[in-house]
Amino acid sequence: MSSTSVVEIARASRHTALVRITHWITVLSFLALLLTGAEIVISHPRFYWGETGNSGTTPLFKIPIPASRSTVPSGYNYVMPDENGWSRYLHFEAAWVLVLTGLIYVAAGLLTRHFARNLLPAPGDRNWGAFRAVLAKYLRRAPPDPAESRVYNVVQRTAYLSVIFVLFPLVIWTGLALSPAFDSAVPAAVDLLGGRQSARTLHFFVSGLLVFFLIVHVAMIAFAGFWNRMRGMITGRIAAASERP
Amino acid sequence: MSNISRRKMMTTGLAATAGVAGLATAARLARRYGLIPPDGSGIYGPGETLTYAAQRLLTHHSLAREFPRSMISKTPFGNEIAPPGDAFKRHQAAGFSDWRLTVDGMVAHPASFSLSDLKALPVHNQITEVACEEGWSYIAEWIGTPLVHVLDAVGVLPQARYIVYYSIEPDWWESIDMADALHPQTFLTLGMNDGELPVRFGGPLRLRVPRQLGYKSVKFITRITATDSMKRFGKGLGSASPEAGYAWYAGI
Numbered sequence: 062m063s064s065t066s067v068v069e070i071a072r073a074s075r076h077t078a079l080v081r082i083t084h085w086i087t088v089l090s091f092l093a094l095l096l097t098g099a100e101i102v103i104s105h106p107r108f109y110w111g112e113t114g115n116s117g118t119t120p121l122f123k124i125p126i127p128a129s130r131s132t133v134p135s136g137y138n139y140v141m142p143d144e145n146g147w148s149r150y151l152h153f154e155a156a157w158v159l160v161l162t163g164l165i166y167v168a169a170g171l172l173t174r175h176f177a178r179n180l181l182p183a184p185g186d187r188n189w190g191a192f193r194a195v196l197a198k199y200l201r202r203a204p205p206d207p208a209e210s211r212v213y214n215v216v217q218r219t220a221y222l223s224v225i226f227v228l229f230p231l232v233i234w235t236g237l238a239l240s241p242a243f244d245s246a247v248p249a250a251v252d253l254l255g256g257r258q259s260a261r262t263l264h265f266f267v268s269g270l271l272v273f274f275l276i277v278h279v280a281m282i283a284f285a286g287f288w289n290r291m292r293g294m295i296t297g298r299i300a301a302a303s304e305r306p
Numbered sequence: 307m308s309n310i311s312r313r314k315m316m317t318t319g320l321a322a323t324a325g326v327a328g329l330a331t332a333a334r335l336a337r338r339y340g341l342i343p344p345d346g347s348g349i350y351g352p353g354e355t356l357t358y359a360a361q362r363l364l365t366h367h368s369l370a371r372e373f374p375r376s377m378i379s380k381t382p383f384g385n386e387i388a389p390p391g392d393a394f395k396r397h398q399a400a401g402f403s404d405w406r407l408t409v410d411g412m413v414a415h416p417a418s419f420s421l422s423d424l425k426a427l428p429v430h431n432q433i434t435e436v437a438c439e440e441g442w443s444y445i446a447e448w449i450g451t452p453l454v455h456v457l458d459a460v461g462v463l464p465q466a467r468y469i470v471y472y473s474i475e476p477d478w479w480e481s482i483d484m485a486d487a488l489h490p491q492t493f494l495t496l497g498m499n500d501g502e503l504p505v506r507f508g509g510p511l512r513l514r515v516p517r518q519l520g521y522k523s524v525k526f527i528t529r530i531t532a533t534d535s536m537k538r539f540g541k542g543l544g545s546a547s548p549e550a551g552y553a554w555y556a557g558i
Contacts, residue, residue: 105441112373113435115442117381130440132386145439146551147350153558154353241437242361242517242557245368252371257435257443 075211075293080175083166084294086158091271093155098268100148103141104129108265112256121262156236163229179213180222186215205285210299220274228271235264340467340483344536344544345554358555365557366485370516373433378499379444382436384506387475387525394474394526402510407456407494411470411531414461421510424494427451427459432491434516436523439556446507448514449497454488456530466532470539471513474526480545481536481554482515482522491516494527519556521547 076084106124107114114120116133127137129144170176185191195216213221237243238251238260254260282290293299336342341359345351390398397405402421410416429451437443453469462469469487472479486492493514496503503509508525515522536544544554 101439101441105438107442112377113379113443113445115379115381115383115438115444117383118379130386132383133440149439150350150353150551150553153357153553154350157353157356239437240361240558241370241435241519242365242368245370245517246365248371257437261441 074297075299076297077173077175078297079166079169079173081294081297083162086162087166090155090159090162091275093151094159095268095272097148097152097155100129100144101152102265104143104145105133106135107133108262109258110255110262111258114258156233159229160233163225167225176222180218180225182215182218186218191215192219202284210285210289210293220277224271224274228267228274232264232267232271235260235267239264343553343555344468344481344542345548350553354553354555357558361555361557362483362485365517367489368517370432370434370491373435373445375433375447377445378433378447382444382446382499382507383442384504385438385520387506390505391475397474397510398505405510405528407511407527408529409456409460409531410529411533412463412466413457413532414463415459417460419456421496424451424456424496424511427455429496430490430493431497432493432516434491434514436516436520438520439552447499448493448495448516449500449503450493450495450514452490453492453494453513453530454490456494457487457532462532465534467534468532468536468544470531470533470536470545471524471527472529472531473524474528477546478524478526479540480513480522480524480547481533481539482518486515486517489515489517517557519558521552522556 102124103126106126106128107116107120108122108124109118110121123135126135127139127141128135129141131140182191192215195214199216234250235254238254239257244251244257251257251260254263289299333342336355336359341362342355343358346355346358405421407419407424408416409419429449431447431449433445433447435443435445457469466484468481468483470479470481482492491514495508495512495514496510498504498507498509503512508523511527512523512525513527533539536542540546541549543549547556548554
């Protein structure tokens, strides 16, 4: 291996193996959770606030779709196929994969100072001005400058830290609060959220925020150059040259 | 190949070997301490085993949340059930006076209890929530005999690991492990909200397991069996639920 090629590879390296592997495992388990979560919602597409709620009580809101159970007053004369059995099995298995992967990622991220180096906004960027400057650039639809393919800007850093340390912990907490056995051991898990039905409604909304992140994330990757960014997250290396031909 | 990548390969190899050995040890320990659920095989087996084992280590003796009387639901929701069979209709016509609960299997003294026999045992009440796997819930007061008193009366043998319970309706049966069977809130329920247990809610006799989802609380109970293994029951998956695609352990 010649010395020049080593320099080239080093210059273009982007993501560590740990980040890439945990990223894609998280993608797979999140998609499984999303699909199965939607399936489970279809069996009772009504949401409540407080401790209890059922077909005999007033919902906070309902999703205007037919339900997979005939007992739900959905307003439709059609009952969707019931897919809850395997959906529930897969939901909880994927949740375990996501939680264990997340724990490994966070532990390794702290040990290798990944968060401090790559995700915590630089001291000079911790203000609204820096944040607004990046947003303004996005709104102008200005192509990312080459430096941005190697380091995250302040908006990206804030978004990723929020997903890792706010949204995922919240979606795990609100999900755990729906476990009657877990609640028997840790009643505060559900009581602090305002009751079982509040926890279910919050679980739904936090999942919605994660879906919103996913859509923006994929859209921004398409904008920055989809295949090069994909190559970065799969092989760990990106093309060193200009990204948008 | 450089030294660094060789070291990396050796580290990765060692880590993989340690991982496999660790998993094998964990599986052996889980089996020894009864932490693998009856439906703990197949593609969803690892997830189910992790859930059940974690819950057993965390919640062995914990109590389901109880609520003040003011939180009892004005509109409890009795889930849809199949039209009752002839056997049930005969009992209903007779006011359930001949309803009996048979207890057999790994017990010292197999016995049969009438509803008044059960009422003669210590009767307790609890205000707990029924949570359905679909997402809805309600709170009610449940009045009944803790299952543990019936198991004590028949002398359940120490090697029993599961209590299997059957509805009078065909193909409706479940099982729970001893942690849930001996749990003080697991009731053979006879009454609800200061009255008799309505048929819609499982009357005359329902086994309430408040630390698990509603589908573990089977309605119209006529038989209980103690066993050390679920292999000989149905397809060996623990209850009718896994045979219909639903998890055996519903504490989640």
